[in-house]
Amino acid sequence: MTLFxxxxxxxxxxxxxYAGLALALSVVYEGAGVLNFAQGEMATVSAFLAxxxxxxxxxxxxxxxxxxxxxxxxxxxxxxxxxxxxxxxSEQELLMVTLALYLGINAIVGxxxxxxxxxxxxxxxxxxxxxxxxxxxxxxxxxxAVLVGVLLLVGIxxxxxxxxxxxxxxxxxxxxxxxxxxxxxxxxxxxxxxxxVVGAAAGTMAAPTIGLQPDMMGPVLLLAFAAAALxxxxxxxxxxxxGLVIGVASSLAAQYVDLxxxxxxxxxxxxxxxxxxxxxxxxxxxxxxxLRV
Amino acid sequence: xxxxxxxxxxxxxYGDAPALQDVDFEVNEGEILAVLGPNGAGKxxxxxxxxxxVRTRGEIRFRGDSIVRLSADQAARRGxxxxxxxxGTFVDLTVxxxxxxxxxxxxxxxxxxxxGDLQAVYQLFPILAEFRGRRAGALSGGQQQMLAIAxxxxxxxxxxxxxxxxxxxxxxxxxxxxxRLSRIREEWSTTLVVxxxxxxxxxxxxxxxxxxxxxxxxxxxATDEVAQDPAVQRAYLGD
Amino acid sequence: xxxxxLPGRSDPGALAGRGVLAICLCLAVLAPFFVSGYTVFQFTRxxxxxxxxxxxxxxxxxxxxxxxxxxxxxxxGAYTTAILIHKASVPYGLAILAGGALAFVAGxxxxxxxxxxxxxxxxxxxxxxxVLFPTIVSHxxxxxxxxxxxxxxxxxxxxxxDLAPDKWVYFLSxxxxxxxxxxxxxxxxxxxxRALGALRKSEAMAAALGVGLARTKTLIxxxxxxxxxxxxxxxxxxxxxxxxxxxxxxxxxxxxxGSVLGGLRSSWGAIAGAAFVVYVPDKTASLGSTAPQLVYAxxxxxxxxxxxxxxxxxxxxxxxMWRSKRATHTVQLQQRGGx
Numbered sequence: 077m078t079l080f081x082x083x084x085x086x087x088x089x090x091x092x093x094y095a096g097l098a099l100a101l102s103v104v105y106e107g108a109g110v111l112n113f114a115q116g117e118m119a120t121v122s123a124f125l126a127x128x129x130x131x132x133x134x135x136x137x138x139x140x141x142x143x144x145x146x147x148x149x150x151x152x153x154x155x156x157x158x159x160x161x162x163x164x165x166s167e168q169e170l171l172m173v174t175l176a177l178y179l180g181i182n183a184i185v186g187x188x189x190x191x192x193x194x195x196x197x198x199x200x201x202x203x204x205x206x207x208x209x210x211x212x213x214x215x216x217x218x219x220x221a222v223l224v225g226v227l228l229l230v231g232i233x234x235x236x237x238x239x240x241x242x243x244x245x246x247x248x249x250x251x252x253x254x255x256x257x258x259x260x261x262x263x264x265x266x267x268x269x270x271x272x273v274v275g276a277a278a279g280t281m282a283a284p285t286i287g288l289q290p291d292m293m294g295p296v297l298l299l300a301f302a303a304a305a306l307x308x309x310x311x312x313x314x315x316x317x318x319g320l321v322i323g324v325a326s327s328l329a330a331q332y333v334d335l336x337x338x339x340x341x342x343x344x345x346x347x348x349x350x351x352x353x354x355x356x357x358x359x360x361x362x363x364x365x366x367l368r369v
Numbered sequence: 370x371x372x373x374x375x376x377x378x379x380x381x382x383y384g385d386a387p388a389l390q391d392v393d394f395e396v397n398e399g400e401i402l403a404v405l406g407p408n409g410a411g412k413x414x415x416x417x418x419x420x421x422x423v424r425t426r427g428e429i430r431f432r433g434d435s436i437v438r439l440s441a442d443q444a445a446r447r448g449x450x451x452x453x454x455x456x457g458t459f460v461d462l463t464v465x466x467x468x469x470x471x472x473x474x475x476x477x478x479x480x481x482x483x484x485g486d487l488q489a490v491y492q493l494f495p496i497l498a499e500f501r502g503r504r505a506g507a508l509s510g511g512q513q514q515m516l517a518i519a520x521x522x523x524x525x526x527x528x529x530x531x532x533x534x535x536x537x538x539x540x541x542x543x544x545x546x547x548x549r550l551s552r553i554r555e556e557w558s559t560t561l562v563v564x565x566x567x568x569x570x571x572x573x574x575x576x577x578x579x580x581x582x583x584x585x586x587x588x589x590x591a592t593d594e595v596a597q598d599p600a601v602q603r604a605y606l607g608d
Numbered sequence: 609x610x611x612x613x614l615p616g617r618s619d620p621g622a623l624a625g626r627g628v629l630a631i632c633l634c635l636a637v638l639a640p641f642f643v644s645g646y647t648v649f650q651f652t653r654x655x656x657x658x659x660x661x662x663x664x665x666x667x668x669x670x671x672x673x674x675x676x677x678x679x680x681x682x683x684x685g686a687y688t689t690a691i692l693i694h695k696a697s698v699p700y701g702l703a704i705l706a707g708g709a710l711a712f713v714a715g716x717x718x719x720x721x722x723x724x725x726x727x728x729x730x731x732x733x734x735x736x737x738x739v740l741f742p743t744i745v746s747h748x749x750x751x752x753x754x755x756x757x758x759x760x761x762x763x764x765x766x767x768x769x770d771l772a773p774d775k776w777v778y779f780l781s782x783x784x785x786x787x788x789x790x791x792x793x794x795x796x797x798x799x800x801x802r803a804l805g806a807l808r809k810s811e812a813m814a815a816a817l818g819v820g821l822a823r824t825k826t827l828i829x830x831x832x833x834x835x836x837x838x839x840x841x842x843x844x845x846x847x848x849x850x851x852x853x854x855x856x857x858x859x860x861x862x863x864x865x866g867s868v869l870g871g872l873r874s875s876w877g878a879i880a881g882a883a884f885v886v887y888v889p890d891k892t893a894s895l896g897s898t899a900p901q902l903v904y905a906x907x908x909x910x911x912x913x914x915x916x917x918x919x920x921x922x923x924x925x926x927x928x929m930w931r932s933k934r935a936t937h938t939v940q941l942q943q944r945g946g947x
Contacts, residue, residue: 111728161913167727168674169912172868175676175861176912180905183898191897238473245459245470252457255420256524257445257474298739301732309728339743346736353721353729363461 078209083327089216090285091323092223096278097293097300098307098315099227100271106310107247107267108159110170111301114177116293118154118272119279120185122147126280127196127288136199143280144273151272155265163261186290198284219281226277227316230270234312243267295342299326302345305352308362317360322348373398373560374419374528379427381414388414389425390584396528396562401554403571403592404564405601406581412564413454415581416530419562420444420451431528445474450526450559454533456517460506464497464516467505471520479525489556490519493549511542518549522557529559535567543567547574572596625923629876636782640775648774650886652846655781658882659839661866662788662875667832668864669872670796670804671825674727676860677718677734680741681833683855685711685840687745690758690850700763704841711837712830719829738860742852757851760844781842788835789875795831796873800824858901865904868911871920880919 097115104112122143129139158177162170200218204211234240246253246263253260279293286292303322307314326344329336336344352359374396381389389411396402404412417423421436421444429436436444445451459467468490472483479486491498494515500508505516514534521529531550535543547570554561565571572578578595580588588598595601640648660682667673685707692703718733745752752758765776795801803824844850862885870881884907889900896902911918917925 111731158909165912166672168668168672171674171731172864172908172912175864176905176908178905179861179901180909183902183905186898187896187902238469241462241466241470242473245462245466248461249457249459251422252453252459253470254422254441255445255451255453255457256470256520257442258470259442298735301735305729305732340747342740342743346733346740349729349732349736350721353733357729 087324087327091320095319098303116297117181119275122276123279147276155268308359311361314361403575448527471523474524663835677737679859682840685837686844689841708838712834715830715833719826871918874920877920
């Protein structure tokens with residue numbers, strides 16, 4: 077039983093990272109209608125930024141907000157520079173651009189940082205607590221707390237502020253939004269900025285555990301895709317729930333299903349996507365109306 | 370009295386087809402102008418030209434300033450409200466959120482009045498007060514129409530454009546909607562331009578009417594004059 | 609004016625186009641005899657990858673479906689061919705066809721879910737296929753030789769034709785590519801292609817066409833997969849050793865880059881795109897290990913923002929500019945003369 081709880085805990089811990097990246101994907105999807113393949117790479121850049129600042133002597137808790145702010149600006153910049161010119165483009169072209177961004181950002185990070193894995197020291201120390209026979213590390217608890225905080229703040233931003241309302245409106249019905257004086261383009265850009273911040277938090281919180289190297293977010297992105305699919309693309313709540321479920325499911329599957337213990341563990345996210353696709357394409361929280369063939 | 374809104378030689382295209390050809394129009398402050406004509410005559414395009422959703426050639430002046438270079442959201446911020454065809458409510462947001470978005474569109478000077486205005490709107494459309502926490506998509510067509518109008522009115526626009534407010538609504542509801550429109554002109558000091566296929570209601574409500582045909586202005590004048598025009602009588606008011 | 613509209617026979621642009629084509633074909637046939645063995649190898653790589661890119665053009669350019677998984681389909685064809693030859697001594701021609709058939713079936717399986725959902729899900733499914741293929745192939749080592757793969761010999765020319773194996777594979781690939789180009793143009797100019805073209809322009813029409821259209825899209829997916837599978841089989845003959853790391857997500861992305869670069873709807877553009885994909889890593893690797901990837905990214909972006917229609921559209925654009933200059937000139941002459 078303790079083994080079960082152990083896997084549960086570690087699954088939840090990483091699940092918050094998936095939830096964060098899935099939320100970022102959802103926010104962008106709701107606004108731009110595209111799955112941003114570069115979301116993980118953008119988070120990698122943020123994590124490396126945190127590493128650069130902390131290894132130059134800055135304390136983590138000063139570096140972290142700075143990284144979030146810079147990530148916000150970068151997210152807005154990416155939307156204005158790369159996505160805005162394609163306002164009237166097809167879905168496929170938008171997807172190609174995010175693929176190009178994925179390739180490009182990954183190449184630049186790889187070239188400037190090299191492929192030797194670096195360490196981002198956990199700001200939460202390396203304590204381990206034993207609760208009912210299960211090991212929980214301070215990094216897991218701290219990272220989860222920070223990510224929960226970020227997710228809550230983003231939720232409040234979208235549900236209770238005027239700017240959040242405008243962003244939601246612009247995403248749902250750009251035409252009507254314009255008639256109400258909303259600058260739809262800038263709302264979309266803000267959405268990308270917020271997504272970049274959430275991704276940055278996820279990447280920075282994950283780095284101490286998963287290691288800091290240019291391809292670090294690749295597998296995380298795949299699991300975040302599965303989480304967003306499970307939760308329902310465009311649903312913020314769904315993304316978070318999906319992330320946690322995927323985290324726990326992957327963890328338990330690795331433990332209890334021999335076939336999926338090693339390299340084949342990668343099947344789990346895609347099996348989830350296939351099942352969602354076949355039985356409930358709109359995901360747990362998505363709207364059926366959001367799906368068009 | 371210089372007009373609130375003036376258009377000269379306004380021309381608009383959809384692709385290669387002209388939707389408006391060389392149209393002149395004027396709207397005076399405080400009046401209600403009805404825009405009439407069959408489907409495809411250009412009524413919707415005319416409204417979209419004014420709210421800058423479509424690009425046009427020619428000149429359009431609002432309160433003396435040219436607006437042809439403005440984008441739709443800029444025009445909205447200048448005080449041109451537009452209730453589009455099909456209502457355009459945010460179906461996945463609540464009634465309250467829809468209204469709040471309307472309020473957010475108002476100019477800085479009017480921000481202080483927002484709360485009072487919301488109460489006034491709830492009095493004008495009690496059904497919205499009742500459903501305020503509900504998802505807008507759950508409302509009936511007539512209720513969504515009222516929501517769309519209320520939302521636009523909350524922006525305190527100087528000029529309010531309405532595109533076919535009676536579309537898809539039963540006669541009782543249409544009466545209610547038009548009764549509200551009359552009150553809106555009084556209580557909110559707004560000038561109205563109403564594009565309508567329901568000629569009877571439109572002529573009852575409006576001061577002046579503009580009749581369009583295939584993208585051009587066929588007739589314009591006070592409502593009683595237009596109502597007496599034989600072509601109008603034949604096409605719309607006869608049986 | 610579409611880059612692929614058939615101009616009138618008397619149109620000088622068309623004549624020039626056909627002339628260029630004839631010259632290129634002659635060059636293609638003669639080339640292997642005048643260049644080094646390594647160059648022949650690279651050319652053949654271009655041809656095989658060109659088949660894969662052509663399959664993407666059919667899928668993406670004409671039916672608008674994005675597949676990030678064609679590396680796995682290409683690899684499926686390759687591994688099927690290798691396994692059949694190595695373990696069952698099947699003649700290589702049959703082995704390749706079997707690989708293509710299996711790939712066709714895989715395309716049907718992937719295409720069927722596409723009936724009900726947005727392209728989004730197809731993208732994710734194909735992504736999954738691309739990511740999982742090397743892992744699964746590595747895992748089942750008795751069948752596939754695991755991480756070390758399977759080796760087969762490049763076959764000699766049949767019927768005693770006096771041609772070295774590398775040249776034989778070159779001509780085999782060239783012939784296959786030409787057959788596929790013919791098939792591609794046949795599909796595209798026929799009923800299906802015109803229906804898909806109408807669909808691209810109007811979603812309302814698409815909704816009205818409904819199920820019939822969805823079945824067509826699945827069929828196109830399967831055909832595209834079959835083509836890629838055969839390309840993979842030929843590629844296998846060429847490189848001799850199939851390992852899982854040859855057929856990764858990166859290869860899928862390379863196919864997409866080649867497709868967009870060459871021109872999503874062009875048959876000849878596929879070859880240009882494939883050439884880019886094959887030669888860029890060689891030429892840029894000296895600049896840094898990730899330089900090829902960056903070059904792919906930049907090239908993809910440049911084409912999307914500035915050159916829709918890719919390289920293939922460039923001649924048509926130049927032709928268009930030349931034609932409009934002529935037309936203006938003619939009008940001016942008429943105006944002066946017409947008084």
